[in-house]
Amino acid sequence: MTQSFDLSGRVALVTGASSGLGKRFARILAASGAKVALAARRVDRLTTLADEITAAGGTAAAIAMDVTDEASVIAGFDAAEKALGPIDTVIANAGMNSRGLSTEISVEDFDQVMAINVRGAFLTAREGARRMMAAGSRETGRGRLVLVASIGAVKVLPGLAPYCASKAAVAMLGKSMARELANRGINVNVVCPGYIETELNADWFAEEGGKKQVAGFPRRRLMAEDDLDATMLMLCGDASRALTGSVFVLDDGQTL
Numbered sequence: 221m222t223q224s225f226d227l228s229g230r231v232a233l234v235t236g237a238s239s240g241l242g243k244r245f246a247r248i249l250a251a252s253g254a255k256v257a258l259a260a261r262r263v264d265r266l267t268t269l270a271d272e273i274t275a276a277g278g279t280a281a282a283i284a285m286d287v288t289d290e291a292s293v294i295a296g297f298d299a300a301e302k303a304l305g306p307i308d309t310v311i312a313n314a315g316m317n318s319r320g321l322s323t324e325i326s327v328e329d330f331d332q333v334m335a336i337n338v339r340g341a342f343l344t345a346r347e348g349a350r351r352m353m354a355a356g357s358r359e360t361g362r363g364r365l366v367l368v369a370s371i372g373a374v375k376v377l378p379g380l381a382p383y384c385a386s387k388a389a390v391a392m393l394g395k396s397m398a399r400e401l402a403n404r405g406i407n408v409n410v411v412c413p414g415y416i417e418t419e420l421n422a423d424w425f426a427e428e429g430g431k432k433q434v435a436g437f438p439r440r441r442l443m444a445e446d447d448l449d450a451t452m453l454m455l456c457g458d459a460s461r462a463l464t465g466s467v468f469v470l471d472d473g474q475t476l
Contacts, residue, residue: 244449370412414472
């Protein structure tokens, strides 16, 4: 059977869609035919993105969601399914970091990183899986969950201990859920991107420390925003039928 990245007929929800990688993922899913629920706290940005996607011929809905809050996640899925139909594809992308030495970072900052990166990924993936099972994923085999981690899950990033710990947790969360959901028609995979300049890290890469870090990469460059496109489209569609429980490090050799 010839595989393609055509996502027509799919309904996807992307968290952290108001900026950065989440915004990119939403655009490429919509361009490939999926209806996309854009989830984040900054609804004004989501509305602008939804209008952009609609103008380009796609279908999208702006969904208010705080991934750290269970009630907000459930309400967000309710709103997304009311607007677009049953969700069969989820990208748990919302995340943040907090720079500082582990001996100096505050408990409040540590807890916030864990709440958004780990609890947020868990609540999003769990609710997505529940919806997929209720819609008959065991029979269709169409359920897709993609958790976005980081190279910080597999490599020490100095000054980002809570972030690295949270992303390592996301990687194991994805593998654990993949095992639990293997006979429920839901594939769960994890993507660990390397450094791509986004709103989350732009200030750092403008500093001397950031420039020095890039100079230390084997290819002495940051990744381009579209370097993740093909992998994300594969994992969200039928081409990933036999892929579950995998952790994909996509980093342009930055961990070498």
